[in-house]
Amino acid sequence: MPKQLEKVYDPKQVEDKTYRFWEEGRYFHAEPNPEKKPYTIVIPPPNITGKLHMGHALDETLQDILIRWRRMQGYETLWLPGTDHASIATEAKIVEAMRQEGVTKEDLGREGFLKRAWAWKKEYGGHIIDQLKKLGSSCDWERERFTLDEGCSRAVREVFVNLYEKGLIYRGERIINWCPHCKSTISDIEVEYDEKDGFFWHINYPIVGTDEVLEIATTRPETLLGDTAVAVHPDDERYKHLVGKKVLLPIVGKEIPIIADEYVEMDFGTGVVKITPAHDPNDFEVGLRHDLPVVNVMNDDATINEHGGRYEGMTREECRKAIVADLEAGGYLKSVEPYKHNVGGCYRCGSAIEPRVSKQWFVRMEPLAKPAIEAVRRGDTKFVPERFDKIYFNWLENIKDWCISRQLWWGHRIPAWYCPDCGEMVVSKEDPDACPKCGGKHLVQDPDTLDTWFSSALWPFSTLGWPDETPELKYFYPTNTLVTGYDIIFFWVARMIFSGLEHMGEVPFDTVLIHGLVRDAQGRKMSKSLGNGIDPLEVIDKYGADALRFTLATGNAPGNDMRFSDEKVNASRNFANKVWNASRFVLMNLSDGLTDVSLPGTLAVEDRWILTKYNALVREVTENLEKFELGLAVQKLYDFIWDVLCDWYIELCKSRLQAGGEASLAAQRVLVYVLGGTLKLLHPFMPFITEEIWQALPHEGESVMVSDWPVYDEALNFAADERDFEKVMQAIRAIRVRRGEMNVPPSKKTHLYIATGEAEVFRQGIPFFQRLAFASDVEIGERFAPEGAVQVVTEAARIFIPMDELVDREKELARLGREKAACEKDLAALSGKLMNPGFVEKAPANVVEAERQRLQKVRERLAKIEESLSAFS
Template identity: 45%
Template sequence: MPQELAKAYDPTSIEERWARYWIEERLFDVPTPTPGTSADIKKFVQLLPPPNVTGRLHMGHMLNQTEMDILARWHRMKGERSLWVPGTDHAGIATQMMVERQLAAENTTRQQLGREAFEQRVWQWKQEYGGAITGQMRRLGASVDWSREYFTMDENLSTAVKEAFVRLYEQGLIYRGSYIVNWCPQQQTAVSDLEVVHEEQAGKIYHIRYDLADGTGSITIATTRPETMLGDVAVAVNPNDERYQAMIGRMLVLPLVGREIPVVADDWANPEFGTGAVKVTPAHDPNDFEIGKRHNLPNLNIMDETAHILLAGSPYNGLDRYDAREKIVADLEALGNLVAIKDHNNSIGRCDRCKAIVEPRLSMQWFIKIQPLADKAIAAVEEGHIKFTPEMYAKTYFEWMRNIHDWCISRQLWWGHRIPAWHCRHCHEITVSRETPAACKACGATDLVQETDVLDTWFSSGLLPFTIFGWPKHDAQLEAFYPTELLVTGFDILFFWVARMVMLGTHFMLDVPMPDGSQRTLKDSVPFKEVYIHGLVRDADRQKMSKTKGNVINPIEIIERFGTDAVRYTLASQASPGTDIAFNEQRTEGYRAFANKIWNAARFLFMNIEKAKEAGYNIRLGENLPVTVLPAGTPLETRWIFARLSAVSAEVETALNNYRFDEASAAVYQFFWGEFCDWYLELVKLRLNFDQPGNAETAITLASLVGVFEAALRLLSPFMPFITEEVWHALYDNEPYAKSIALARYPQPSDFPAEKDAEENMVLLQELIVAIRGLRKDASVPEKEFAPVRIFTDIKTQAILDANREMLSRLARVDGVEFLEGSLSGANVRSTAKFDVAVVYERQVDVAAETERLTKEIAKLTKGLEAAAKQLGNEAFVAKAPAAVVDGLKKQQAETQLLYDKAKTALDALTK
């Protein structure tokens, strides 16, 4: 028999307990199946987008994890092998920044510590602080397999990263060379284009005169970064710009420096921008770098790693770039070479991590030749092996992939996967190796030093879909779980992570044989079959959350106030493809009330089970479903609620298959609150009579009530796991077969008898009850007072209503029903296509109010008739539309005409 539930629902008293229970019982662990047996159970595998080890839970995480958890629980309850793999990313830049801040507070630096001691310090930081976000995930009950939790710097994953690098190098796809990179002077490392945030900022454009070396003239260039002129090696003009054609090939004197530089013709120079002449500084601008390659110009790097001028003997040596800018502009003005300074809005790039302004800088880096990998990744989506939802992101993906540049994978950090390359001090050749080499591969010298750079964090995380399952080993878990089924993520890492996983997965896994030994195809090498991109969580005014605006919502604070289930439901209720979420606490408060409604329904059920036990009824828990056949004499409301269970189960199945979390949660909410609680629970009170032991109607009703409630709990469980687990265990009182609702069968449409007639008849009764309630309110009938009604309807409907007089009595306070042969009209009548109903109650009719109501109703019905006439009068439409559609429109037109006639008659009666 059920345990007693507390009188009031309090999420804080149950959530942490069940979160611990799920982990301690290892309910969501998925053992690797024995080879050859994995095909008998459908798998559903998801990889959590790994949060930074430095991170804390924010609303974006909460949305992502809510959606993933709903899907993981749903598939698990459907009997699938549902595996959700968690982990954290070592986050090279962010983590190193956190630890360096600690060191600064201790008046020391990583350089003073040395590399080995610094790495130990980072590991110490990780052990002490790095588990915050996964701790929050545990508290929120994410149904992940914690036995498979990974950290991207784990030994096995580090070995896999090294293997991937070496293979790519051996295949000629990794090279080392000088190229312009985005340089963060604060972190002193290269950062990718994707790690740079651009913002518009008011700035200046400077016009500077460069004199010809022979003294016969000058060219005025325009630049937004005058400090870089110290590294100029040419001035470029467009070959079609008539103003400068005579100067192409001539030499200029670089102001302040005195070095002579040529005028070159290059299509990059835009005659419409500035003066049409641009300075060329190949070491400090990506476009200038390409001009320099085309014209065989030298590269002159004039800044150090901290963006200070590095030119021995120069008056600007050692100055910060912006201090140098001020001094250079002042000196140009004193020299007479500053022509003009104009206001100009610049797009400034900032490091996404530390917000420092990045500096384009020529640097020796490691790169991946990306095109061969990109070609396979493009084909994987083009051929339909990977599906994007919403579909528009496939177009975005293609645009980026078809314009992709070689990937700079090196970072000048100490925290991360150190590049497995060794430099020979003797011959300067590089040896790339899986193990530390004893000697140089080129000259045999033993004086080797390892590359100091580490790999881009996204390189290691891009390998995760197969490295977490043991690659480069080809063992049972790789066979059983790769590829994964789904990736749920935000748009912000579509290029950072999603595209790179596709490129690396289709490259490396294509060489891994299938479990049967056959050659793996592109279809089988993709890291996931679907990518679902969710929207942003915005504030209640649909503004993007930011610390600057002060509108950031901390999900933990909201959870402490309303409970995890209510917050999850708030997010799910608005989550649909391509739609951002406006998070409003009022919604959360409403779903907290929904949880309370469920709690009270459970208490009502448990109370009646206890009464039944005392009255000698045999209540069999755990044997109520599936219910495929109902016994003879089952009341209409019970046949209806089972039909609704079947329909709602189908709605949820369809909605979740299409990632319409909003539609799925709305269907469950409407069923549990609107149909089960507001209608069914009120109706079963008519049938439960424990004063008569052995009453067949009571036995059928009670068994059905238990079965429907238990099914409704399971239907709700993926959305509200905590309250459903608490009620489930209370219902079954720790019976062995009820270890967790998360392991129970998810309701399927075929589990319940779906009687269409029962649904239609119940809808009719509901319409009548609602109409009577409205009439009672209009007539000011006291709430507890019963009143008779008069009904005009057809013989078939009359029979249905006559058989359910008790229902009308209880839910509409009706103490007598009179069926009339003629239609009804007047102020106290409500009409539908099926019936006219009037409440017999003496009151003074408010003629003006009723006239206004009927006038509005007639206007509404008139529009409906006009629309129907227009549509049915369209011969082309009628000819092409399916017959069922045309018949439906005609039926709707006839019903609307009937309601119009009744309303018109009622209005005429009032105005006579």
């Protein structure tokens, strides 16, 4: 007796057990194999502080679909997993835990703090990996990496020193994003902008030696303490005569020059801007062009420093209030104008970012960006959808040098040492013992760490053993597909491409598959502030991982956002149950000892129809996956399984299965062939349920995940039979619809008279008309014209059903008459209402429109009733 499935599919009884089976079989593991083509995906490493959210779930589901598909196609597939140390986020979590204990970083010292950080990582850092396993991710966990592990750390040092020696890394003073709470620089991606209410303060700067003033508007009056010039456009006729003169800096009393620079917009405001090189990135560039002094007026905590005079020690906010009051008292404040503007905040703590000049480490980007632009233009790496390469090009073509130093302890420490004896700086791959210049032994390592993106930019090759020429690096690099969201194209994707070209001489991947965001049912972005986030683990617990995965794949189109709702995931669970119940029926109808599941030599017409449909499905799903049209592939699988296999073919087979003998065995073999192949096609999307069913079916091999992917077979293309059988099916559908409209119960059998020029085609369908169209007898000919019959018309036939066999004529006429009278009454009431000007003009537009729609529905219903009545005449 074939293995039987439980009556009800319970994901909780299947998923963990199945995942252990896969891991114990080492089916996820990959090794360099010269007899196979490699297919590689490196996972976008989630932060060790992270918890699985819907964005992760979508990202990992798409990757797993591609990996499982390619694995079944015979590729040596490596899905390389790992996590990111996430400098700022991790350090913030640890510092907060210490704060609650009354301990600071300084109390522990750097070594003590790092010891505690590693202990935290050991305890909590693997949680998200466990969550990815719950989703069914088939990563090669034996190759799991961490951006701070020994190998990745060695790669980071190698890259830093190589770039430094080429002059592509330097230390200098430039404008950076500074978080006064975290007391560190942060990258552009870590700045979140919110529109806030603010003001434009219009301030008069007196022109030295005249009675004139220049009006300047600013949203940050406290920064005037660091002004070192005011600027106008060189072509602005209003101010040309003033260029070269000086203004008196209000309150401060310092004279600063009036300069001309094309940065100034003549049509914005007064056409005059204050230049504060130390606290604005654009002003900094102006300052470089004009050799202006750079006056930083703030401490690391954003309080005013010694350059602020009497405002020293105040916070930014306190200083702003004091300066505005003093400007007003001194007669410098002309007006105050309400103004909405974007204010940057730290993504971790929310503090307002302070642009400020600071001595930091930078990567010189222009020489790295140029080959990265050319590589994508050549097509070495392509974006799917292609439109996203515009974001990539725009960022790289307008790129600025990259600030890579962070004032944190958790991370890759910058491999630079300073000699206090002679001032020499040493950059080295190995820790130096002595100063190479003076021989001093008191070298001090730079306290800063590297931006987390610096190490993750090396991810596609550092994880494969670089800088060593490992077999894995040689075989699996370049990788194939990077799957990620559009929000980090410039922060991570671009950096991996220029890093791969610089250090490996090749792009790191051939395709970047961009997906959108998972939004809530109302189309809103999921966020803590809205409280509309959905925990994937809760969804898995309630519906199962397969239902979640199927939901995330359904309707998914590259680059487009998608909406998530309970209704959608419940529909996916219902689909899983449909697959389970259909498979259970097949298994219950298999003969004991059935081992030959090859296709029989003689195929019934319905067999040839289903095999043609299945064969087309194989071709189309494979083509969709090749084009990354995962949403289209999953929709075709859904339609085939639900409509073609379950609702039609299994129903068509039932009489043969019950008949026994060769006819039954042939039907069983076709069922197992089609169901087994369909489960393979479905496996990348719903791995757990397909494995459980496949193990119960007669099969070859250990697991569906390492079975052969189905391929299109021209020998199974019975196109003519398919077209003929579709004509029979179309007639059956039409009959069932008409009987439904007339409320005829399935138990009521009737004669069918089929008038058609394709009599032989329809004779093959007689058993199906009897079973599925509730026919007691079927007559087929070229002409029929029975009196008092209901007529059903299809493209290939006219079907006549005796009216008296369908319904009690008098009762049906009476029922239809009552329905017609009710409709006519509704029609009169609604028409009168909508012809009343008082209602149409005074009622809300949506109410009037709703009534018009009701009227249209009543008219349609009345037309159907009259059509039914005419059938009796």
